[in-house]
Amino acid sequence: MVRMNSLKRLFSIIFFLALMVSCKKIPVTQEAFYNYKADSLLKLMTLDEKVGQLNLLTSDWSVTGPSINKNYFNLIKEGKVGAIFNAYTVDYITRLQKAAVENTRLHIPLFFGYDVIHGHRTIFPIPLGQAASWDLDMIEQSERIAAVEASAEGINWTFAPMVDIARDPRWGRVSEGAGEDTWLGCRIAERRVKGFQGNDLSKPNTIIACVKHFAAYGAPQAGRDYNTVDISDRSLFEWYLPPYKAAVEAGAASAMTSFNEISGIPSTSNKWLINGLLRKQWGFKGFVVSDYTGIDELVPHGVAANLEHAAQLAINAGVDMDMQGETYQKNLIDLVNTGKVSLNTLNSAVKNILIAKYRLGLFDDPYRYCDKNREKTEIMTPGNLAFARKMVSKSCVLLKNENQTLPVNKNIKKIAVIGPLADSKVDMLGNWSAAGEWNQCVTLLEGVKNAVSVDTKVMYAKGCDVTSGKDSDIVKALSVAKDADYIILALGESGSMSGEASSRSNIGLPGNQLELARAISKIGKPFAVALFNGRPLAIPELDSISPAILETWFGGTQAGNGIADVLFGDVCPSGKLTMTFPRSVGQVPIFYNHKNTGRPFDASHPADKYKSRYIDVPNDPLYPFGFGLSYTHFTYSPISMEKSEYHPGEKINASVNIVNSGNYDGEEVVQLYVHALLGEVTRPVEELKGFKKIFLKKGEILNVNFILDPKDLGYYHSDMSFTTDKGEYELLIGTNSADTQKIKFIIR
Ligand code: NOJ
Numbered sequence: 101m102v103r104m105n106s107l108k109r110l111f112s113i114i115f116f117l118a119l120m121v122s123c124k125k126i127p128v129t130q131e132a133f134y135n136y137k138a139d140s141l142l143k144l145m146t147l148d149e150k151v152g153q154l155n156l157l158t159s160d161w162s163v164t165g166p167s168i169n170k171n172y173f174n175l176i177k178e179g180k181v182g183a184i185f186n187a188y189t190v191d192y193i194t195r196l197q198k199a200a201v202e203n204t205r206l207h208i209p210l211f212f213g214y215d216v217i218h219g220h221r222t223i224f225p226i227p228l229g230q231a232a233s234w235d236l237d238m239i240e241q242s243e244r245i246a247a248v249e250a251s252a253e254g255i256n257w258t259f260a261p262m263v264d265i266a267r268d269p270r271w272g273r274v275s276e277g278a279g280e281d282t283w284l285g286c287r288i289a290e291r292r293v294k295g296f297q298g299n300d301l302s303k304p305n306t307i308i309a310c311v312k313h314f315a316a317y318g319a320p321q322a323g324r325d326y327n328t329v330d331i332s333d334r335s336l337f338e339w340y341l342p343p344y345k346a347a348v349e350a351g352a353a354s355a356m357t358s359f360n361e362i363s364g365i366p367s368t369s370n371k372w373l374i375n376g377l378l379r380k381q382w383g384f385k386g387f388v389v390s391d392y393t394g395i396d397e398l399v400p401h402g403v404a405a406n407l408e409h410a411a412q413l414a415i416n417a418g419v420d421m422d423m424q425g426e427t428y429q430k431n432l433i434d435l436v437n438t439g440k441v442s443l444n445t446l447n448s449a450v451k452n453i454l455i456a457k458y459r460l461g462l463f464d465d466p467y468r469y470c471d472k473n474r475e476k477t478e479i480m481t482p483g484n485l486a487f488a489r490k491m492v493s494k495s496c497v498l499l500k501n502e503n504q505t506l507p508v509n510k511n512i513k514k515i516a517v518i519g520p521l522a523d524s525k526v527d528m529l530g531n532w533s534a535a536g537e538w539n540q541c542v543t544l545l546e547g548v549k550n551a552v553s554v555d556t557k558v559m560y561a562k563g564c565d566v567t568s569g570k571d572s573d574i575v576k577a578l579s580v581a582k583d584a585d586y587i588i589l590a591l592g593e594s595g596s597m598s599g600e601a602s603s604r605s606n607i608g609l610p611g612n613q614l615e616l617a618r619a620i621s622k623i624g625k626p627f628a629v630a631l632f633n634g635r636p637l638a639i640p641e642l643d644s645i646s647p648a649i650l651e652t653w654f655g656g657t658q659a660g661n662g663i664a665d666v667l668f669g670d671v672c673p674s675g676k677l678t679m680t681f682p683r684s685v686g687q688v689p690i691f692y693n694h695k696n697t698g699r700p701f702d703a704s705h706p707a708d709k710y711k712s713r714y715i716d717v718p719n720d721p722l723y724p725f726g727f728g729l730s731y732t733h734f735t736y737s738p739i740s741m742e743k744s745e746y747h748p749g750e751k752i753n754a755s756v757n758i759v760n761s762g763n764y765d766g767e768e769v770v771q772l773y774v775h776a777l778l779g780e781v782t783r784p785v786e787e788l789k790g791f792k793k794i795f796l797k798k799g800e801i802l803n804v805n806f807i808l809d810p811k812d813l814g815y816y817h818s819d820m821s822f823t824t825d826k827g828e829y830e831l832l833i834g835t836n837s838a839d840t841q842k843i844k845f846i847i848r
Pocket of ligand 1: 164165215259312391392600
């Protein structure tokens with residue numbers, strides 16, 4: 101018996117040692133494990149099969165670009181497709197996945213992409229609106245919900261977050277981003293990635309994020325979409341690149357190249373940008389996809405002689421996957437056979453795609469995102485809708501409120517809701533509304549009706565269309581308005597006037613809407629404007645004739661309810677603009693963190709001619725970055741700092757006391773800016789470096805404290821080294837970028 105036991109012990113020791121020896125060969129980290137698996141699979145693949153993995157095709161469910169190949173089912177079966185986008189629902193995705201898994205030799209599953217930009221079925225406010233909430237937790241949560249809903253319908257890859265910094269509201273895609281500020285853009289980018297991907301991509305309710313559009317797509321000349329970007333290295337590194345980097349550091353598992361060129365080289369063929377900066381310098385480990393037919397477009401850009409050349413340039417630059425161009429599909433085999441593309445280059449692109457499929461768990465179960473029960477129970481739940489409603493109210497920005505025109509008293513007898521956006525469900529979705537259904541949206545008119553009691557009569561007149569109108573419709577609207585005690589005027593752009601391919605040269609109110617507003621303003625009744633738009637608008641006249649304006653963006657599924665919550669005072673508005681509203685389109689590009697110039701204009705000496713200014717419009721904007729009013733009032737104490745001199749490496753500490761001195765409980769976004777008084781390179785007049793969103797009951801006081809790392813004050817010097825200067829700084833704290841108080845400190 102004793103002998104038996106020691107024999108057993110001996111065998112277990114031998115077994116354990118053998119296991120250790122064999123374990124030495126098996127990679128230990130998850131990443132290394134997927135790497136190892138992808139390498140093993142790669143060895144089994146033919147050239148044809150490899151190239152197939154790099155082909156991303158759209159289904160014909162949505163059209164998000166200029167071309168479509170209706171034969172995608174057969175191509176999948178032939179192993180010529182690696183992923184599909186613009187397809188959703190468990191049934192459809194199951195059919196597509198079956199076509200791949202059951203017909204191809206190696207049974208490699210597809211993954212499924214979609215533009216889940218501000219919600220999947222439950223649509224939240226457009227990203228520019230969400231950014232105006234300055235509520236990072238809520239922004240992350242909206243992406244979490246979007247990921248849960250999208251993955252419940254088979255999707256495992258979103259083409260988001262879009263993190264392009266934009267300073268030109270003519271560009272329609274400003275609606276998809278976080279606005280003009282780099283620091284805030286970074287914080288929002290990180291949270292969006294986290295929301296989509298969670299902390300474990302192998303969970304069936306997380307999806308791969310795709311940071312886009314790499315890089316500097318938000319700076320097209322003249323604000324015209326797809327136009328040339330011509331940018332200095334300094335601007336690129338200082339203002340445009342950091343949000344992409346922040347998304348990469350937050351773990352974004354894919355990146356999309358932009359349509360534009362940078363320094364004359366299109367992003368999609370830009371080796372320096374993709375293989376150099378993104379992969380080598382930033383350590384990006386995911387896969388890179390082109391934008392829609394972006395590889396083909398290297399031909400009209402004039403850097404590729406033909407499509408074969410385009411494919412060669414793109415893959416050698418580091419683009420792994422070809423969105424919709426089929427240029428890799430048609431040319432890569434020849435390119436490899438003729439040695440213009442090395443097998444190594446092809447293999448590494450394929451490996452990046454395979455690793456993504458391993459990370460998603462698709463090799464364990466290709467149908468793991470096809471769960472009918474999840475599809476039934478996790479989409480548009482009451483919780484998701486309640487969250488969406490809250491997100492709408494948090495995104496609203498109160499731009500003007502004379503004589504407390506807002507909030508509207510719920511006991512008012514007759515309210516007229518007037519305007520082309522008052523009862524338009526489809527416009528509430530905004531652009532890129534994924535699988536959101538317009539007929540499930542709550543309009544402003546419906547939201548107002550839901551908010552008031554049966555004793556309040558709610559009347560409606562359209563007044564005009566968004567872009568056109570007849571005098572007779574304005575007359576009809578006036579007669580409705582005259583009968584009311586209070587008028588809510590719903591004006592702005594249609595949902596499709598912003599987004600991709602929707603640049604405008606005139607960013608005022610379109611059509612006859614200003615005439616409608618003028619007419620309403622003359623009847624002498626209290627009224628408030630609810631503004632719907634996907635970009636900052638130049639609306640100086642509307643501002644001057646309206647007692648109150650509430651910026652509402654495009655709020656999505658729960659738009660009307662969320663806006664009504666603010667209009668009637670159930671929610672105290674707390675949103676702040678993340679993009680400057682100009683007075684005139686001629687001021688564009690206009691942004692708060694501009695340079696001082698050698699001849700700065702001083703408004704207290706308006707007659708000084710030889711200053712940097714316009715002769716027909718003031719320099720300052722209509723509504724500055726960070727601006728947004730509240731129903732209550734916040735009083736700021738002077739800033740106090742622990743000390744005024746710091747040594748390099750020491751944390752900088754500043755605080756203010758804030759009192760809610762108004763009549764409502766409410767939230768405030770306390771903003772911190774910094775200004776370096778001297779630099780080797782000129783510094784902006786101020787730069788956002790922190791904020792705190794606080795809630796104070798009326799009468800309450802709070803000490804708000806900021807701690808800055810001197811690294812936060814660094815910048816790129818003339819040799820492009822990133823360091824913090826010693827010297828004198830101003831620290832500014834306030835309620836928006838144009839209303840701050842300041843204190844000086846020194847870094848010794
Ligand atoms: C083109 C757009 O630029 C990009 O943002 C989008 O993700 C793709 N089309 C796919 O729809």
